[in-house]
Amino acid sequence: xxxxxxxxxxxxxxxxxxxxxxxxxxxxxxxxxxxxxxxxxxxxxxxxxxxxxxxxxxxxxxxxxxxxxxxxxxxxxxxxxxxxxxxxxxxxxxxxxxxxxxxxxxxxxxxxxxxxxxxxxxxxxxxxxxxxxxxxxxxxxxxxxxxxxxxxxxxxxxxxxxxxxxxxxxxxxxxxxxxxxxxxxxxxxxxxxxxxxxxxxxxxxxxxxxxxxxxxxxxxxxxxxxxxxxxxxxxxxxxxxxxxxxxxxxxxxxxxxxxxxxxxxxxxxxxxxxxxxxxxxxxxxxxxxxxxxxxxxxxxxxxxxxxxxxxxxxxxxxxxxxxxxxxxxxxxxxxxxxxxxxxxxx
Numbered sequence: 001x002x003x004x005x006x007x008x009x010x011x012x013x014x015x016x017x018x019x020x021x022x023x024x025x026x027x028x029x030x031x032x033x034x035x036x037x038x039x040x041x042x043x044x045x046x047x048x049x050x051x052x053x054x055x056x057x058x059x060x061x062x063x064x065x066x067x068x069x070x071x072x073x074x075x076x077x078x079x080x081x082x083x084x085x086x087x088x089x090x091x092x093x094x095x096x097x098x099x100x101x102x103x104x105x106x107x108x109x110x111x112x113x114x115x116x117x118x119x120x121x122x123x124x125x126x127x128x129x130x131x132x133x134x135x136x137x138x139x140x141x142x143x144x145x146x147x148x149x150x151x152x153x154x155x156x157x158x159x160x161x162x163x164x165x166x167x168x169x170x171x172x173x174x175x176x177x178x179x180x181x182x183x184x185x186x187x188x189x190x191x192x193x194x195x196x197x198x199x200x201x202x203x204x205x206x207x208x209x210x211x212x213x214x215x216x217x218x219x220x221x222x223x224x225x226x227x228x229x230x231x232x233x234x235x236x237x238x239x240x241x242x243x244x245x246x247x248x249x250x251x252x253x254x255x256x257x258x259x260x261x262x263x264x265x266x267x268x269x270x271x272x273x274x275x276x277x278x279x280x281x282x283x284x285x286x287x288x289x290x291x292x293x294x295x296x297x298x299x300x301x302x303x304x305x306x307x308x309x310x311x312x313x314x315x316x317x318x319x320x321x322x323x324x325x326x327x328x329x330x331x332x333x334x335x336x337x338x339x340x341x342x343x344x345x346x
């Protein structure tokens with residue numbers, strides 16, 4: 001098992017100047033393999049995949065991200081969400097980036113994505129610069145993985161050694177996007193089921209939910225908690241009262257569905273562990289946040305407490321779970337393609 005090295009640092013300078021010798025697995029050390037011919041040679045993901053073919057790949061990703069996040073800090077969370085919503089639908093294959101075409105029905109039109117998924121222009125800019133430097137070398141799926149890691153770094157979160165070598169799908173799945181992405185009103189059992197479907201366990205569920213320490217949510221995703229949580233025109237009693245009153249001012253009973261509220265109001269653009277501290281106080285925004293504690297599953301509640309008490313522990317586990325999520329059913333070897341434009345198949 002490779003050693004996962006996690007480093008911390010908020011300043012962009014420290015992020016971009018990070019150096020070090022990090023352990024990494026071999027060619028078949030990460031996830032899916034694809035047998036070729038009778039020799040049984042397999043392709044896996046590994047961190048040095050672009051070491052010779054495009055050594056500047058991560059630097060290009062980081063330069064675009066640094067500018068985009070400086071202009072709009074919310075973009076870091078949007079990029080992280082893109083990667084999550086991609087991986088939960090037929091694996092980490094950049095299917096979420098495909099636009100509608102004669103052969104593709106885009107995932108951008110699904111319930112979880114319509115009018116809310118964003119960041120495509122940033123991915124387009126990264127892809128264009130990579131195509132200039134290394135034509136048809138770096139996949140859109142790997143761009144999403146690199147950009148998600150970069151977004152976490154640039155907002156103060158952990159670094160992790162990122163296995164690379166994903167290829168891009170030639171198809172999207174609107175139905176998969178509608179059925180595989182956990183909705184914001186999920187119960188704890190729903191969440192466990194959605195994550196287990198992807199090979200992720202309860203520890204991954206809690207750690208990856210911590211991605212909500214950055215970003216915002218639309219009023220439509222939490223309005224029922226304020227006015228009709230259980231179908232009886234009552235608020236969610238697990239919401240702390242002053243927090244509830246503040247949310248009501250942002251999210252009226254009628255209209256305002258696209259008004260936004262921070263998922264972590266105490267530090268909405270900094271990646272830290274305050275999300276878990278807020279959950280303990282009844283100040284998690286979405287039902288799917290709150291139920292990590294109010295769902296009354298002991299070991300999940302214990303994890304929330306542990307992450308709230310120990311930020312380093314949260315960072316370490318978040319990094320491990322991001323590697324695991326990024327390894328959901330990747331296309332490798334001769335499967336898929338390297339798209340020239342992330343919005344359409346070649």
